[in-house]
Amino acid sequence: MAIVLGAIADDFTGATDLANNLVRGGMRCVQLNGVPELPLEALVDTSRGVDAVVIALKSRSCPADKAVADSLAALAWLQAEGVRQLFFKYCSTFDSTDEGNIGPVSDALAERLGACQTVMVPAFPVNGRTVYQGHLFVGDRLLNECGMQHHPLTPMRDADLVRVLARQTSQPVGLVPRLVIAQGSEATRRHLGELSQQGVSRAVCDTLDEGDLATLAAAVVDFSLVTGGSGLGQMLPAQYRQRGWLDELTDPGQLAPASGSALVLSGSCSTATLAQVDHFLARHPGFALDPQALAEGDAHLGEALAFARRALAGGGPVLLYASADADRVRQAQQALGVKRAGELVEAALSTLASSLVAEGVGRLVVAGGETAGAVVSALGVRAMRIGEQIAPGVPWTQATLAGREAPLSLALKSGNFGDTDFFTRAFEVLTTEGAP
Numbered sequence: 001m002a003i004v005l006g007a008i009a010d011d012f013t014g015a016t017d018l019a020n021n022l023v024r025g026g027m028r029c030v031q032l033n034g035v036p037e038l039p040l041e042a043l044v045d046t047s048r049g050v051d052a053v054v055i056a057l058k059s060r061s062c063p064a065d066k067a068v069a070d071s072l073a074a075l076a077w078l079q080a081e082g083v084r085q086l087f088f089k090y091c092s093t094f095d096s097t098d099e100g101n102i103g104p105v106s107d108a109l110a111e112r113l114g115a116c117q118t119v120m121v122p123a124f125p126v127n128g129r130t131v132y133q134g135h136l137f138v139g140d141r142l143l144n145e146c147g148m149q150h151h152p153l154t155p156m157r158d159a160d161l162v163r164v165l166a167r168q169t170s171q172p173v174g175l176v177p178r179l180v181i182a183q184g185s186e187a188t189r190r191h192l193g194e195l196s197q198q199g200v201s202r203a204v205c206d207t208l209d210e211g212d213l214a215t216l217a218a219a220v221v222d223f224s225l226v227t228g229g230s231g232l233g234q235m236l237p238a239q240y241r242q243r244g245w246l247d248e249l250t251d252p253g254q255l256a257p258a259s260g261s262a263l264v265l266s267g268s269c270s271t272a273t274l275a276q277v278d279h280f281l282a283r284h285p286g287f288a289l290d291p292q293a294l295a296e297g298d299a300h301l302g303e304a305l306a307f308a309r310r311a312l313a314g315g316g317p318v319l320l321y322a323s324a325d326a327d328r329v330r331q332a333q334q335a336l337g338v339k340r341a342g343e344l345v346e347a348a349l350s351t352l353a354s355s356l357v358a359e360g361v362g363r364l365v366v367a368g369g370e371t372a373g374a375v376v377s378a379l380g381v382r383a384m385r386i387g388e389q390i391a392p393g394v395p396w397t398q399a400t401l402a403g404r405e406a407p408l409s410l411a412l413k414s415g416n417f418g419d420t421d422f423f424t425r426a427f428e429v430l431t432t433e434g435a436p
């Protein structure tokens, strides 16, 4: 059967989040990192069939024109592969700035696809992200009070998504309210049609729970372009199956047993990650990277590497992190600039990953989407298979690396996903070589 869904994710953790939900919905899904340069068949084994391809980009916080260019290149590749529906995946906390990139990328994709209207469905209720009257909540807090107002790159200081999106696009933005969604998919489709007649081409959708997501999935299954978080991706496979676009439920297959030592790299400063770092450090060794020390030369990075080597020789797992609270992030950003502080951390974690994977790390957890994009690109990971779920939105994945016999097991954790014990639990749920 043809590829049903092509997705473009604006960061790497978001891509594995979506791929995970598609696999759990019974789709055979492949994640490709960066705009592919070769046809699918040249990149992965397609003999079991592929229902969905998720392309991970690092386009969330780069300049809007680059995000648009990369997304259009990814779309061209997906169109050449012949996908039925296009999904633009962004964060369940709608991470963006007033310049973009959600608005400009959605506009460019819609224009190229000839889509008169698309929906914005960021909600991911299982992880506490819901939308009501167009306002995004994380748990019981509005988006701008949940910690996201301190994000190092895309601080979210407004919870009203209609207003947030309106600042990023010249397209008219409207709302599909819960009152309509509660009446079912027919009423929702009708409401979208009415909005379209009024010229509203971007529809932010309220969503309180998975029932609402299922209703929305049924209402938009025939749209050429949908946008949102992985929650919508969780519900689309059932719609595709009803239309006969998918084979009966497929077994996503198991990953090979993992091998090699265990390392966690964290560049995420999100609230959940900070608690996970503390929890890990109470049990295992860790080294804190300081962006200002990194700016002074290679010595700090050398210390981190030496620390990791010693600790990994002791059995691991080991944590190397730049994760810091809002005050320390602000301090680093004031001294170095926002961009440079982020780049120094991403470059350091990428260098550490490359050295330590070459020396035998085989189980790697990376926290943070931008961080994961940098690390995974530095490792040269082009394609990933999805395996067991560690927490909602975070699966183990496996990649084949040039010059490495055993596959690398990789988990890319979105900043605010996972319970406090995520970094230790991740290694416990992974099947390792020699385990009974």
Ligand SMILES: Nc1ncnc2c1ncn2[C@@H]1O[C@H](COP(=O)(O)OP(=O)(O)OP(=O)(O)O)[C@@H](O)[C@H]1O
Pocket (backbone or CB within 6 Å): 011, 013, 014, 151, 152, 153, 267, 268, 269, 270, 273, 291, 322, 323, 324, 328, 329, 330, 332, 333, 341, 342, 343, 345, 346, 367, 368, 369, 370, 371, 372, 413, 414, 415, 416
């Ligand atoms: N101590 C620090 N000072 C300044 N910037 C930092 C510091 N630590 C990390 N950063 C930067 O902050 C950014 C964090 O973004 P990242 O996407 O990796 O995490 P996240 O937003 O929590 O994750 P996600 O996008 O998956 O929710 C990165 O660019 C990282 O390099």
Ligand SMILES: O=C(O)[C@@H](O)C(=O)CO
Pocket (backbone or CB within 6 Å): 011, 013, 014, 015, 017, 018, 090, 091, 092, 093, 124, 229, 230, 369, 393, 414, 415
């Ligand atoms: O949707 C989410 O919250 C995540 O997949 C993500 O994109 C974090 O970067």
